[in-house]
Amino acid sequence: MAGLRRRGALLLFGLAALAPLVVRDAYFLDSLILILMWGALSAAWNVASGYAGQVSLGHAAFFGIGAYAAALVSARWGQSPWLGLLLGVALSIAAGAVIGYLSNRLRGPYFALSTIAFSQVLLIVASRWRTLTAGSEGIPVPFRPGFWTLGLSHVAWVYVALALALLYYGVEVYLERSRLGYRLAGVREDEDAAEALGIPTRRLKVLAVTLSAALTAVGGSLWAQYVGFVDPFYVFSIDLSIRFALNTIIGGTGTALGPFLGSILITSLETYLRATFSGVRTGFTGIYLIIYGAVLILVVRFLPEGLVGLARRARATPARAQA
Amino acid sequence: MDPARPLGPAEIEALAQLVVSTVLLGGIYALIAVGLTLIFGVMRVVNFAHGEFLMLGMYLAFWAFTLGGLDPYLVLPVSLALFFALGLVTYALVMRGVIAASHNVQIFTTVGLSVALQNVALVAWTGDFRYIRPWHSAVVLRLGTTAFNLSQVVAFALAVVLTLALFAFLRWTHTGRVMRATAQDRDAATLMGIDTDRVYRLTWAIGIAAVGAAGVLVAPLYSVYPTAGLQFVLLAYVVVVLGGLGDMVGALLGSLIVAGVEVVGSYVVGTAWKEVLYFLLFIAVLVFRPAGLFGQRGAETLGA
Amino acid sequence: MLRLEGVTKRFGGLTAVRAVSLEVAAGELVGIIGPNGAGKTTLFNVVAGYYRPDEGRVRLDGRDITGLAPHAICRLGLTRTFQLVKPFGNLSVLDNVTIGALTRLRNLRAARADAERVLETCGLAPYATARARALPIGLRKRLEVARALATRPRVLLLDEVMAGLNPAELAAMVELVRRVHAEGVTLLVIEHVMAAMMRLARRIVVLHHGELIADGPPAAVAADRRVVDAYLGEEFSLAEA
Numbered sequence: 001m002a003g004l005r006r007r008g009a010l011l012l013f014g015l016a017a018l019a020p021l022v023v024r025d026a027y028f029l030d031s032l033i034l035i036l037m038w039g040a041l042s043a044a045w046n047v048a049s050g051y052a053g054q055v056s057l058g059h060a061a062f063f064g065i066g067a068y069a070a071a072l073v074s075a076r077w078g079q080s081p082w083l084g085l086l087l088g089v090a091l092s093i094a095a096g097a098v099i100g101y102l103s104n105r106l107r108g109p110y111f112a113l114s115t116i117a118f119s120q121v122l123l124i125v126a127s128r129w130r131t132l133t134a135g136s137e138g139i140p141v142p143f144r145p146g147f148w149t150l151g152l153s154h155v156a157w158v159y160v161a162l163a164l165a166l167l168y169y170g171v172e173v174y175l176e177r178s179r180l181g182y183r184l185a186g187v188r189e190d191e192d193a194a195e196a197l198g199i200p201t202r203r204l205k206v207l208a209v210t211l212s213a214a215l216t217a218v219g220g221s222l223w224a225q226y227v228g229f230v231d232p233f234y235v236f237s238i239d240l241s242i243r244f245a246l247n248t249i250i251g252g253t254g255t256a257l258g259p260f261l262g263s264i265l266i267t268s269l270e271t272y273l274r275a276t277f278s279g280v281r282t283g284f285t286g287i288y289l290i291i292y293g294a295v296l297i298l299v300v301r302f303l304p305e306g307l308v309g310l311a312r313r314a315r316a317t318p319a320r321a322q323a
Numbered sequence: 324m325d326p327a328r329p330l331g332p333a334e335i336e337a338l339a340q341l342v343v344s345t346v347l348l349g350g351i352y353a354l355i356a357v358g359l360t361l362i363f364g365v366m367r368v369v370n371f372a373h374g375e376f377l378m379l380g381m382y383l384a385f386w387a388f389t390l391g392g393l394d395p396y397l398v399l400p401v402s403l404a405l406f407f408a409l410g411l412v413t414y415a416l417v418m419r420g421v422i423a424a425s426h427n428v429q430i431f432t433t434v435g436l437s438v439a440l441q442n443v444a445l446v447a448w449t450g451d452f453r454y455i456r457p458w459h460s461a462v463v464l465r466l467g468t469t470a471f472n473l474s475q476v477v478a479f480a481l482a483v484v485l486t487l488a489l490f491a492f493l494r495w496t497h498t499g500r501v502m503r504a505t506a507q508d509r510d511a512a513t514l515m516g517i518d519t520d521r522v523y524r525l526t527w528a529i530g531i532a533a534v535g536a537a538g539v540l541v542a543p544l545y546s547v548y549p550t551a552g553l554q555f556v557l558l559a560y561v562v563v564v565l566g567g568l569g570d571m572v573g574a575l576l577g578s579l580i581v582a583g584v585e586v587v588g589s590y591v592v593g594t595a596w597k598e599v600l601y602f603l604l605f606i607a608v609l610v611f612r613p614a615g616l617f618g619q620r621g622a623e624t625l626g627a
Numbered sequence: 628m629l630r631l632e633g634v635t636k637r638f639g640g641l642t643a644v645r646a647v648s649l650e651v652a653a654g655e656l657v658g659i660i661g662p663n664g665a666g667k668t669t670l671f672n673v674v675a676g677y678y679r680p681d682e683g684r685v686r687l688d689g690r691d692i693t694g695l696a697p698h699a700i701c702r703l704g705l706t707r708t709f710q711l712v713k714p715f716g717n718l719s720v721l722d723n724v725t726i727g728a729l730t731r732l733r734n735l736r737a738a739r740a741d742a743e744r745v746l747e748t749c750g751l752a753p754y755a756t757a758r759a760r761a762l763p764i765g766l767r768k769r770l771e772v773a774r775a776l777a778t779r780p781r782v783l784l785l786d787e788v789m790a791g792l793n794p795a796e797l798a799a800m801v802e803l804v805r806r807v808h809a810e811g812v813t814l815l816v817i818e819h820v821m822a823a824m825m826r827l828a829r830r831i832v833v834l835h836h837g838e839l840i841a842d843g844p845p846a847a848v849a850a851d852r853r854v855v856d857a858y859l860g861e862e863f864s865l866a867e868a
């Protein structure tokens with residue numbers, strides 16, 4: 001099992017690393033960057049929702065915090081977006097602590113609802129607070145070439161996104177192999193039983209959610225710099241939160257490679273469809289979302305372990321340290 | 324303002340207007356919320372797609388009006404039947420398989436349904452904001468110094484009629500009692516020979532019919548667009564949580580409270596921030612009184 | 628080792644546990660019996676930190692543990708099992724027990740090795756890679772005990788681990804409990820299966836309507852009039868045990 005996973009990861013990330021050396025097409029590189037970024041962001045979601053079992057539908061809150069932090073720091077205050085990234089991390093840790101607190105008061109669907117409410121509050125605040133965030137118009141992020149200002153070429157962005165993806169993949173693998181990860185699995189499976197075994201469930205839940213929040217915010221900051229524009233109705237949207245979940249569920253919740261597999265499938269399908277149908281009626285792009293909705297329903301019911309589960313079954317290997 | 328001073332005419336007028344607006348709005352929210360709380364109470368499922376059925380109801384009214392010149396209130400009986408049928412279909416295709424599944428599966432099933440329905444609307448009818456303004460939406464009624472819009476009044480009246488009909492059904496018919504029994508104890512119901520699948524199917528269909536009808540009723544009052552359901556569903560959840568899960572009377576009372584917060588909130592801080600108010604209210608209720616102001620069951624534990 | 632002083636727990640108008648005082652010496656095996664609803668599991672919940680008592684104190688090895696969180700109490704050396712077993716369903720049997728071992732051990736590999744030893748002791752080694760939720764009830768109960776054992780408790784609270792077992796499984800469980808006791812673990816065992824209880828315990832405590840109505844050796848308890856009226860129904864003959 002570990003061998004299969006390692007080989008899969010090597011293949012995926014290896015290909016991603018080699019691709020820019022071979023292909024120079026901007027559209028292709030853009031897709032690759034987005035696949036890696038969304039994969040990483042979904043992996044961040046996986047930390048809280050897959051590994052710790054705290055299913056959130058409001059992760060866009062953290063993404064938006066990171067995006068706005070980077071955008072404001074670089075566009076408004078003329079500093080390096082890396083500082084904005086750090087600010088985003090700090091703010092998202094605070095937000096994560098709030099959500100973590102909620103996870104200790106609420107379970108299941110009610111926790112999910114509260115995360116939606118939280119992200120919506122941030123959306124409204126960001127879209128209305130003109131003096132701070134330029135309100136509903138959003139913030140364009142200036143492009144200034146250089147590493148310190150994160151003004152990079154497509155090729156460079158591929159490697160930044162790859163580094164992010166590898167880092168987050170590493171975090172997931174750590175969670176699968178470490179004492180912390182095992183105990184989190186206990187929390188996820190049965191909190192009362194975990195408590196009886198000496199696991200501080202409340203503390204661990206807050207830890208997982210806060211870590212997930214910080215990771216998501218970092219992804220948001222980098223994304224904002226790459227895309228160059230922060231629109232509150234997008235960065236705090238429920239659709240975005242659902243997307244992180246969708247990628248992970250299709251790929252395999254609670255598995256390290258799952259979010260990335262899901263991202264490959266979903267993101268490439270989406271960029272392809274968008275490019276193909278951009279000339280046709282604008283409503284057409286909604287079609288892939290209908291498909292995603294249907295796929296989500298089907299996967300969650302018939303293929304609960306996602307693509308990774310499918311691969312495992314194909315090899316008929318029993319799962320180990322089942323997450 | 325000195326609280327000891329008796330209210331002057333201007334203030335009483337404003338207060339009266341707020342009260343009337345609250346009641347009118349509350350009636351509509353009640354119709355949306357009772358369907359939701361019924362589904363939760365009997366099936367123990369949090370339906371994230373509830374708002375999308377409302378949105379579809381709004382579109383039904385829109386197209387009936389635009390293409391056929393039909394007034395939404397004429398469409399109402401048809402919409403009840405249509406959405407009931409839609410409920411049966413979605414139950415068979417989507418919900419039946421996940422009734423016994425884990426919470427996560429249920430969450431993402433209804434989330435998937437929500438995404439799919441929103442985008443069906445987007446693809447079919449584009450994202451343009453639509454409006455219908457039948458003759459009654461321009462008619463203003465006056466009672467004393469308060470003013471209200473005829474559409475609001477009729478929507479309120481019809482919503483109340485439907486809600487009362489639902490209450491009567493649950494209270495006095497055999498099927499209604501069976502549904503309430505299942506809500507109280509699923510296992511006992513099965514042991515008593517109750518066909519729970521049939522109960523769930525009916526519950527779901529009724530809940531969908533209620534919210535679809537609510538959509539038809541509110542179409543003259545709001546804009547119609549694919550994500551219109553979103554604001555309503557979150558609001559409906561605030562109502563349901565306030566009133567206690569599965570508590571029908573609580574849903575009514577909760578509707579009034581939420582409507583009141585919205586109306587007063589708009590008056591005091593402006594419409595822009597009122598949404599923040601009711602989200603904060605939502606989180607506050609979930610944290611401090613998850614069983615609701617009137618309910619007994621806890622939202623923090625979702626035992627079947 | 629474990630001392631309960633006047634522990635009382637109320638739920639609204641119902642007093643589930645009423646002024647229960649109990650002293651358990653290190654290495655003792657004490658059986659707790661009583662009719663359903665007598666407050667036995669509630670007592671465990673209070674001792675293990677899941678409920679805070681309305682009155683009274685709980686002391687572990689002299690230290691006041693009243694109101695501490697369950698995980699803190701476990702770290703101090705007291706572990707409990709659940710009447711309705713709570714396995715980590717999607718994880719393997721080995722992983723279940725490993726998580727228990729991680730309470731004392733920081734190193735994952737060492738914990739896993741420890742877990743394997745515990746599985747061996749409990750006769751679960753052949754099922755190490757099986758998913759916990761695939762196990763039948765008898766093995767689940769054993770897993771529950773194994774997992775608790777992995778935390779190296781000084782005091783172990785077993786809640787009806789014999790219920791629902793067939794005769795062979797029952798004999799095996801009795802053996803297991805005996806072996807655990809022989810290693811010096813202090814045991815509090817709630818049980819309905821009288822035969823097993825009478826065989827294992829040298830001291831039995833009886834709870835009825837939340838009150839402790841008897842405390843002594845099995846023969847004395849079985850003959851106690853109040854116990855017979857409340858619970859046993861007729862004088863329990865030790866010869867049958």
